[in-house]
Amino acid sequence: MVAIEFTRELHSRFGxxxxxxxxxxxxxxxxxxxxxxRELGVHDNERLEFLGDAVLExxxxxxxxxxxxxxxxxxxxxxRAAAVQTRSFARFSREAHFDRYIRLGHGEExxxxxxxxxxxxDLFEAFCGALFLDQGxxxxxxxxxxxxxxxxxxxxxxxxxxxxTKLQERLQRGGDVDIEYNLLSEEDAANNQRLFTVAVTADxxxxxxxxxxxxxxxxxxxxxxxxxxLA
Amino acid sequence: MVAIEFTRELHSRFGxxxxxxxxxxxxxxxxxxxxxxRELGVHDNERLEFLGDAVLExxxxxxxxxxxxxxxxxxxxxxRAAAVQTRSFARFSREAHFDRYIRLGHGEExxxxxxxxxxxxDLFEAFCGALFLDQGxxxxxxxxxxxxxxxxxxxxxxxxxxxxTKLQERLQRGGDVDIEYNLLSEEDAANNQRLFTVAVTADxxxxxxxxxxxxxxxxxxxxxxxxxxLA
Numbered sequence: 001m002v003a004i005e006f007t008r009e010l011h012s013r014f015g016x017x018x019x020x021x022x023x024x025x026x027x028x029x030x031x032x033x034x035x036x037x038r039e040l041g042v043h044d045n046e047r048l049e050f051l052g053d054a055v056l057e058x059x060x061x062x063x064x065x066x067x068x069x070x071x072x073x074x075x076x077x078x079x080r081a082a083a084v085q086t087r088s089f090a091r092f093s094r095e096a097h098f099d100r101y102i103r104l105g106h107g108e109e110x111x112x113x114x115x116x117x118x119x120x121x122d123l124f125e126a127f128c129g130a131l132f133l134d135q136g137x138x139x140x141x142x143x144x145x146x147x148x149x150x151x152x153x154x155x156x157x158x159x160x161x162x163x164x165t166k167l168q169e170r171l172q173r174g175g176d177v178d179i180e181y182n183l184l185s186e187e188d189a190a191n192n193q194r195l196f197t198v199a200v201t202a203d204x205x206x207x208x209x210x211x212x213x214x215x216x217x218x219x220x221x222x223x224x225x226x227x228x229x230l231a
Numbered sequence: 232m233v234a235i236e237f238t239r240e241l242h243s244r245f246g247x248x249x250x251x252x253x254x255x256x257x258x259x260x261x262x263x264x265x266x267x268x269r270e271l272g273v274h275d276n277e278r279l280e281f282l283g284d285a286v287l288e289x290x291x292x293x294x295x296x297x298x299x300x301x302x303x304x305x306x307x308x309x310x311r312a313a314a315v316q317t318r319s320f321a322r323f324s325r326e327a328h329f330d331r332y333i334r335l336g337h338g339e340e341x342x343x344x345x346x347x348x349x350x351x352x353d354l355f356e357a358f359c360g361a362l363f364l365d366q367g368x369x370x371x372x373x374x375x376x377x378x379x380x381x382x383x384x385x386x387x388x389x390x391x392x393x394x395x396t397k398l399q400e401r402l403q404r405g406g407d408v409d410i411e412y413n414l415l416s417e418e419d420a421a422n423n424q425r426l427f428t429v430a431v432t433a434d435x436x437x438x439x440x441x442x443x444x445x446x447x448x449x450x451x452x453x454x455x456x457x458x459x460x461l462a
Contacts, residue, residue: 046304054292073277
């Protein structure tokens with residue numbers, strides 16, 4: 001059963017009311033729950049995730065295509081990849097409070113799966129697949145208007161991966177420079193994630209430090225901060 | 232300008248009439264043509280390809296999801312990957328006669344780009360992006376009904392990559408067998424492609440031969456034919 005608080009929250013926050021609440025229920029059923037409760041004959045959310053993945057791909061693509069009429073295909077593709085990546089969808093899932101309502105098996109619950117990014121990504125996709133099936137594509141667009149477009153409009157997915165390139169270009173204007181990224185620490189963080197801290201140096205001089213849930217993200221963050229000090 | 236024969240063919244074969252023929256024109260403009268004719272200020276089809284890629288991903292996903300209500304996510308994902316791969320889209324492009332109408336620069340034309348699979352794939356996506364923009368998603372679904380669904384319904388994308396696994400399982404029922412795939416020949420074929428011929432043997436005995444535009448495809452084809460002789 002879907003929690004009554006959840007259907008109320010969907011209604012009040014997003015104006016969403018499912019006609020077939022069993023589709024919503026399926027979207028919020030993790031395979032570990034379905035496996036533990038075979039007697040209930042419940043379906044897990046993996047097929048809806050398959051559909052929702054494609055629904056979101058189109059919805060985000062169409063928004064970017066129309067919002068940036070003069071941006072070439074390569075940059076649109078990079079922005080789309082940033083918007084639909086695991087980390088982004090997991091974040092949208094949390095913002096929509098989906099993490100509170102997914103049904104998990106005991107083992108997965110104890111292993112902390114409720115806050116695992118890949119699970120929350122799949123859940124976000126499954127919800128959008130369910131919404132598409134039950135209420136149509138316009139309902140998904142309306143939901144994205146509230147959850148995804150504000151992040152796109154804030155420029156969060158623009159060139160996020162290009163800070164290292166930009167820093168290199170900026171530093172090498174004056175001739176060859178030896179740029180290095182050094183891992184300073186790696187520790188456990190919330191949500192079963194690791195937190196990496198990286199320093200960037202130019203000819204041995206430290207220009208900035210960055211953190212992130214992967215070494216790559218930490219390096220980008222360090223490059224971003226270094227660029228800010230150079231600007 | 233879009234050739235009049237083409238707009239007539241779209242109308243008579245597919246019942247498609249564009250409201251904004253300049254969008255159709257953009258879909259059929261390769262970057263090499265746009266580069267050679269900068270004075271015309273024409274756009275190439277890459278942005279439409281970006282959009283069409285996502286349009287097709289959803290359209291195919293929705294069809295598979297509804298057609299196969301009992302098929303698990305993993306298999307749906309494999310079927311989708313087979314249906315939307317370069318080779319499939321290039322084939323649909325040719326079936327729709329799109330190869331006749333794309334506008335290419337001279338250099339690319341002379342290099343045989345008109346029959347290049349990746350170009351025809353991009354063209355198919357760009358056309359579907361243009362159709363989606365101009366006529367809406369239902370028009371894309373109607374077009375897919377004529378061009379893609381017959382191939383899905385014929386089972387062409389089911390487990391196509393599993394013939395080698397199936398052959399192995401079939402042969403090893405009776406104990407360990409040494410299975411080998413040997414490349415017999417590799418030659419130039421039409422459309423700038425290579426044609427590979429492979430033989431599959433079990434304990435040195437040849438069970439079948441297959442051909443394909445890659446070694447992998449030829450091996451799958453050989454396994455498929457071997458399975459047919461063993462059935």
